[in-house]
Amino acid sequence: MNIRSNTLEEGLYNKNEVSIIRIPQQKFLVIYVKKNSTKFNIAIRIGILKYLSQLILMEYEKENKTKTKVACEKYKNFSLEKIRMMPNFISDRKENESCALLIRQPNFINEDYFKKIYSKAKKNSYHPILEEIEFLITGSRLCAQIIQTESTAEIKGSLEELDRYILSNNYEHADRYFREIYLNSSHEKKGRSGTRILRCNISKAADQKYKAKSNLTVDMSKSN
Incomplete structure (x- = not known):
């Protein structure tokens, strides 16, 4: 499987509906x-x-x-x-x-x-x-993401599809959270009106060392 690595913000919105990408710092x-x-x-x-x-x-x-x-x-x-x-x-x-x-x-x-x-x-x-x-x-992290179009009824269904994709490629969730990225007008001009990215951190199923590093993201305990 090819894992995309991008440094420009717009390159992180892949054309494929489901994909695995390397997010830089x-x-x-x-x-x-x-x-x-x-x-x-x-x-x-x-x-x-x-x-x-x-x-x-x-x-x-x-x-x-x-x-x-x-x-x-x-x-x-x-x-x-x-x-x-x-x-x-x-x-x-x-x-x-x-x-x-x-x-x-x-x-x-x-x-x-x-x-x-x-x-x-x-x-x-x-x-x-x-x-x-x-x-x-x-820090840099490995992620799986799905493009959710305006025709998608619920986030839950898209996340379930993303889960199946992660498991089928021998990955697992690196933490318990996911991101919703709301695409703005600059992306809508490119034909992505009404879409958003659903993205989660992942690691190889047996890669405990990487899993520990991938959690260096957002301290969600501050929201409790």
Whole structure:
């Protein structure tokens, strides 16, 4: 089996409906959503997360001008990602209510620059939810993903198909969580309207050493 390895964000959305890919190190802004949060509270967190992400990019582009103009254009439409527990790992329905919300950041943004713009945002447009946002670096990991089209009735069915694909290729889940990646307008122009990516970390069934490393992603205990 060919495992795709990509460094550009848009290359991680494969044309195949189900595939196994190697995800490189990535940087994110992340905010954790507690159990029993209302839709309104989640929407506010998404809005503030997007605001800070856009502010970081705008400030970086302004400071570096022509040197990064082309580079910044590629990163202006990063999709919102949500991490939550896989249905087959849930023993209690309420356990699925917590999640983490993330937005990818360009590789040229480091933690020091994040802290600089983060402080500026809190000073100029303070909101208490800003205090909940963290800068996160995830290591390279092996993932299985499925493209869920608008014709797919439920996430559960797509995840079951993904499970069968993982098992049939002698892989297993490296942790209990999956990502929903909501494709934005930049992807819709490429004929992917109404689609999202469902992605989970995997490892070879007997590869315990890799499984331990693959868990270096998001600390979901913060959402409990």
